[in-house]
Amino acid sequence: MNVFNPAEPTLSVTEPRSFAHVDIWVFDLDNTLYPHSSRVWPQIDERITLYIADMFGLDGISAKALQKFFYHKYGTTLRALIEEHGIDPHHFLDFAHDIDHTDLELDLSLSTAIESLPGRKLILTNGSRKHAENVAKKLGILDHFEDVFDIAAANFVPKPERRAYEIFLEKHGVDPARAAMFEDLAKNLIVPRELGMMTTLVVPKTVDPFREAFEQDAVQTPHIDYITNDLAIFLKRCLRTDP
Structure with missing residues (x-):
């Protein structure tokens, strides 16, 4: 290598x-x-945190902690939310990728x-x-x-x-x-x-x-x-x- x-x-x-x-x-x-x-990924990461905060009624810090727990356990937050909560993956992806491409x-x-x-x-x-x-x-x-x-x-x-x-x-x-x-x-x-x-x-x-x-x-x-x-x-x- x-x-x-x-x-x-x-x-x-x-x-x-x-x-x-x-x-x-x-x-x-x-x-x-x-x-x-x-600054593409930081925006997506923020959107995922916001999705989790809204979904579970959590503050930003708690939502971020849960997001990282899901990520380490399942590989992706989306997989965790599908497996554990049966969410609509298309809605999640549309929300997470609604970002500004200016930079x-x-x-x-x-x-x-x-x-x-x-x-x-x-x-x-x-x-x-x-x-x-x-x-x-x-x-x-x-x-x-x-x-x-x-x-x-x-x-x-x-x-x-x-x-x-x-x-x-x-x-x-x-x-x-x-x-x-x-x-x-x-x-x-x-x-x-x-x-x-x-x-x-x-x-x-x-x-x-x-x-x-x-x-x-x-x-x-x-x-x-x-x-x-x-x-x-x-x-x-x-x-x-x-x-």
Whole structure:
């Protein structure tokens, strides 16, 4: 596993595994395709807290504590609310993703890098299709993707559960041996690697104060092939045949 630093131009992406066989590129959305300076995720997090506060009649601090309890127990707050309270997931997603996209900027470097990748490109997210499309459109990358596989398409089974990936692979006819997955959460790369996908962990360039420390760690484990803090530059390196 290699840790990628854009300041180190001699780093080869051909070791320990090459991307030469990859023609299916799978990307998570939140905190993977945009930097935390875009203030997308903090807004969603606040909306989820507000949803819980309204639902249970709690103050903000108590609602946040319950939200984090649900997140750690179930992987996502939505899964907890479906399992324990039978909520309408579509209503929850519409509420959580009703955010301001002002700070989300066009990313020409990322757009060029994704467009240049050979083969198919797909978004695999625990969020909604509408949210993914809104964000990708603002970034200027939406037209480069074949499709968005959202939480509804996964029957509301979230990553990192194996079934979510299996549904995705089956629906889109993806051969994992020819695919690469890019994610900001290390735990969400365990199953993709077990299935045979190349895996890259995308970490923030600077500490994100709105996320927990473990969510930002450059975790070095066997299920992660690469770690990068600059996705656009890393993708361009993936296309190079020389170190």
